[in-house]
Amino acid sequence: MSSPASVANVVCGFDCLGFALSEPCDEMIIRLIEKKTVRIINRDDFNLPTEPKLNVAGASLLSMLQQIEGNFGFEVEITKHIKPGSGIGSSSASAAGAVVAANELLNLRFSKLELVEFAMDGEKVASGERHADNVAPCIFGGFTLVRSVNPLDIIALDFPPMFVTIIHPQIEIKTSEARKMLPSRVSLKDAIRQWSNVGALVSGLQKGDYKLISRSLEDFIVEPVRKSLIPKFERIINESVKAGALGGGISGSGPSIFMLSQTLKTAQEVENVMRDIYSKTAIDFNIYQSEINAEGVKVIQ
């Protein structure tokens, strides 16, 4: 089982738009066991909890087990490659990978929407909140819009081929801190500009209109308050766009920054731009390059 990283809070689409990446991915092996419980085996160095209800994958599977009669459970071996706290959906990869894998063993008894519900219970362990912004694209693949959480309503959007370049500066941003920065109220004028862009972005994605996608990648609400958390944020954005990127912004609640490009070549130039800018700082960083992952979590027998 290969479970991908993902980008949530896609610029104007704060708290609703996300997409899955082809890389990096976590690896997972899952087995049925003869006891109604979940056993977690970590095969990496992140020291994540193995107590199932404190582990994102574990809590997701416990939530699934509650909906099943029968005296069996799951054992999961997890090798994480997506660093926790990077802002590219590390916890979601664990949650989504676990429930998709378990559902394979159960002959696909649950719908994708039900799997998202289970994985949201896992997300709650990581962030204190049942949110679907990352698990939705992991489970549905591609670009998703979470129209509503309660009742859960997820829309898989059409989208044209796009390439993603992501820089992960090795600094820590606590999700709780990033959340505290959000204003509780916003001006109606900014809100209108934001939802006009969300509508335009969805239209651009569905039509495959790259210019429209590019014009719509504006955020008047969240980026202005959060960008100060990420060193060189504006330079990365401006110089990436100069290099041909369609646009981009903060991935999740940061610190990663993602940029979308129409071609692989541009995405590579964006990588050079990012590398140049961050090499001159004292901050360590990783850069990822990826297509948008239309498939989501992938089962490998």
Add this chain to the structure above:
Amino acid sequence: MSSPASVANVVCGFDCLGFALSEPCDEMIIRLIEKKTVRIINRDDFNLPTEPKLNVAGASLLSMLQQIEGNFGFEVEITKHIKPGSGIGSSSASAAGAVVAANELLNLRFSKLELVEFAMDGEKVASGERHADNVAPCIFGGFTLVRSVNPLDIIALDFPPMFVTIIHPQIEIKTSEARKMLPSRVSLKDAIRQWSNVGALVSGLQKGDYKLISRSLEDFIVEPVRKSLIPKFERIINESVKAGALGGGISGSGPSIFMLSQTLKTAQEVENVMRDIYSKTAIDFNIYQSEINAEGVKVIQ
């Protein structure tokens, strides 16, 4: 020239989403004249100003004439059927009809986007504001999204066949009053719910997914404060939806209420619902039924 009524502020798409109706329409006849001016001849009983700069069609044409060299102008005979103040784009029909007609005489020298700019100068005469919410669908046809006014960016959306039922209660709502009711700030939570719905509505329109369209027709921001202006508003909405309508809301800034339906049959049942409810009040009303007008302003030679 036949210039249609239109619906702006489509539920969650306040200030950005609108569509053109097949009926009612204004009629217009336009001729070139040998003087750089605009002459307005009203062929109806609405007593609209004939001074061109005070007349919506006149001001739109004056704006166009400013971009043209040459010593000629336009004479327009207008027979309005769309009652001013009804909330279904009466002024926009005048503005859009005039500039599309004039552009025909000029062998289509201006783009649709330029025509919208001229028509917005006409709209300013009626409402004090250069807005494109109604003139955009009149000129582009169908469903449009105004992503931005400055610079002007209009997106023609795909949409599936839909039928519209509109009730126009004969009460007056001053646009300025309706505008004063708008909060200057809104909660971020409501704004997020609103833009999630805008994205979902655009997706539903483009995919032709009626159920998704129906689920997305929710307005958490404007309808809650303005609905009190329109008697029986909630009953109309609730009973129309019970009768099978996809959803609907306030047309423009009211007092008209529009409901969207998938079939003509449902739209007719919605008409019966509206008639039943308003017949029991002391308020006069008109009801219109129409398809969404994919063509917009129509040239009749």
